[in-house]
Amino acid sequence: MKEFIFYNPTQIVFGENQTKNIGRYLKNKKCLLLYGSGSIKKNGIYDKVLESLAKYNVSFVEKSGVKSNPVLTFVYEAIELARKEQVDSILAVGGGSVIDSAKAIAAGFYYDGDVWDFFIDKAQIKQALPIYVVLTLAATASEMNSGAVVTNEKTKQKFNIRSDYLFPKVSILDPVNTYTVPKNHVANGSVDAIVHLLEGYFTKKYPQTPIQDGFVETLVKTIISSTKQILDNPTDYDARANFMWSATLALNGLTTAGIGAYAFPNHMIGHSLSALYDIAHGSTLSIVFPAWLKYNSATLSGRLKQFGKEVFNIYDAQQAIVELEKYFISIGAPTKLKDVGLDQKDIESIAKNAVSLAKKWGLLEYSEDKIASILTFAL
């Protein structure tokens, strides 16, 4: 095993009907209540949260309208509001986009300069508002990690920040809150969580990692089986619960602790697809990842065999890729550029955009040519 630091102080409160306890953790605070398009008003989560806030004397200012692939201009507006209203905390009710926006706002709140400075490594986060979460979409694990991704619409950059100050204090994971998540979002979340797990699994160089391998394989298997159960029966509690906790564990630091250097090349290329064409994050990954595996299949053959055996009970490297792709298709996820209306002529611009992130992430072997070659496998 390679050296690592593992630190994750987020308190997870998991279970049916836990939403009504969120106020307890924010007692007497004044929070910025952040959410998305308003689906939480239709499915009753909003009312439950407000009731709990009232019960524990939590005052709040609302800011709604976070969209998937959250954007910088929204973060600016929210920081201004948070300052004007002098909140002392943020309550994010939503999925990864809402939580990621909360993190950017939390960090920007105390910073005199442009919050984008943190994303382009021009400044370091030294302080942040405490963040609380009621999760409504299982996918990104932002509810239990210290990272966030935001898109700068002006520069067309989808960049990330990371800081120990950004771990949520408390995240409520109530599987019932995800009963109304539509099938395409379930599919996106499933792909996202699986690729979170497999980026490290397939890019690490250090071989002796039986704990992490076993954890990844367990989680991928659980995500695949629970996704199928959810698509069959959206109110299957155990399926929603297993999916939710798997997605959280997929990117909370556990499965990568000790594996040594690893990379997120598929997220890098996927981010460009989102930044340029506003394609949902999960959809970008179900297109890019099989292509990336095919491009690298020769060097990854041993690893693919282990993956195929443990997850799909098959013993052939190429067949492992096929099985994963078949799984993506079976849940309605796009696997080709044409599935999202793109083709050969778009590859050049995607590759150009991705290279700027490759530089930021130190993935210097990813030239425009290489990225373009990978993407041809998605034609």
Added chain:
Amino acid sequence: MKEFIFYNPTQIVFGENQTKNIGRYLKNKKCLLLYGSGSIKKNGIYDKVLESLAKYNVSFVEKSGVKSNPVLTFVYEAIELARKEQVDSILAVGGGSVIDSAKAIAAGFYYDGDVWDFFIDKAQIKQALPIYVVLTLAATASEMNSGAVVTNEKTKQKFNIRSDYLFPKVSILDPVNTYTVPKNHVANGSVDAIVHLLEGYFTKKYPQTPIQDGFVETLVKTIISSTKQILDNPTDYDARANFMWSATLALNGLTTAGIGAYAFPNHMIGHSLSALYDIAHGSTLSIVFPAWLKYNSATLSGRLKQFGKEVFNIYDAQQAIVELEKYFISIGAPTKLKDVGLDQKDIESIAKNAVSLAKKWGLLEYSEDKIASILTFAL
């Protein structure tokens, strides 16, 4: 999955040569430096720690002599010393016994009454000194949890405490620090970690826990294979590392989060063996656990089949118990009462003692008769 709260704020600093960084986390503090019999002076860990403390201007008062199955009188002495010297932190350099003692001292430091009150639920821990750890023995996971076990020599009770205040702030896990751990301690640690994992695995009632099952099976397999490698080659870095991290993950809350109610009946009976005859904790478990599995084999048959298949690649419930017992024997762990010099005539007193812990732990179905019946399988 059942509802749960997961919270574990301990920072793990894992890797070769990390011991020299311990001072960084205690900068300018005055700590109680706690350790055991002095083996850390022979293997050089003591010198490394002192050098690091000097570098970061950490002053300290020493208290050595923690023994396995740590005792209450020692805790009393250490609390008195810590108060007299007005320390502001505790640095535990050792294994579970040293860390558990540190936790009792940390809690007792601020408490006006008898620290034993916390163990008999007469008082609640409201404050504790911050605890730092340099781990030298992989087994108990005390380095990343909030519990501690101490024996009251007068009352012959081996009881436990638990509080969020007792999570170590930082634990340094340097596998090299365990190169000199003797074979019998490796075996004890191996048994302890495996039984930590399997108590929950075999006593939980809720069936739908694929994540936790997979994690337990992965960790048990890793512990078994790395223990064998260590006994063959005590300086096999990867084996020591995989063993160390597995033992930590075996009782840090991860594998039991979401499994619902579970119990520690084998620890309960084992604690009595330690309290009465001062037998090493791991040895008590390698004797009690196979007996407990045999006693319960009919009701556990489905579970035993899954365990046998995933861990030993065999498909028979009884055979799974035999394989586990064979593993214990292969690493030199005792599996029968006679292996530690006890027999039929001792069973009554063990059962009597265990019942007092059964009451404290709410294991009311464990009567003296039942415990005695279980122990007859260890004759």
